[in-house]
Amino acid sequence: MNITITNEAQEVLQTRIGDKKGHLKIKYETEGCGCVMSGIPVLEYVQETGHDDIVIDTGSLPVLVEKSKQVFYDKNLKIDFSSSSKMFQLKSPGQILNGRMNFFIL
Numbered sequence: 755m756n757i758t759i760t761n762e763a764q765e766v767l768q769t770r771i772g773d774k775k776g777h778l779k780i781k782y783e784t785e786g787c788g789c790v791m792s793g794i795p796v797l798e799y800v801q802e803t804g805h806d807d808i809v810i811d812t813g814s815l816p817v818l819v820e821k822s823k824q825v826f827y828d829k830n831l832k833i834d835f836s837s838s839s840k841m842f843q844l845k846s847p848g849q850i851l852n853g854r855m856n857f858f859i860l
Contacts, residue, residue: 758831
């Protein structure tokens with residue numbers, strides 16, 4: 755799996771994270787979705803890694819991804835930021851996985 759973070763997304767992330775210590779994570783959220791097949795990716799900043807987390811080197815900020823949830827993502831992903839909606843986006847060359855991705859600092 756390859757993940758890149760656009761310059762604009764990286765700038766917004768750095769501003770929001772500030773000097774907090776932790777890890778950027780793409781979490782496949784299934785709560786309230788009915789079943790695991792109906793999840794949606796969200797962006798989190800967590801203090802600790804989970805037992806199922808793997809680290810993906812992006813060339814800038816490393817990103818955690820749940821190993822068991824990799825099946826729901828494309829091989830090449832991009833984290834972007836939309837200035838018009840003020841939201842993060844998770845994209846691949848073939849689709850937008852979440853065009854209005856929430857970002858939570860936990």
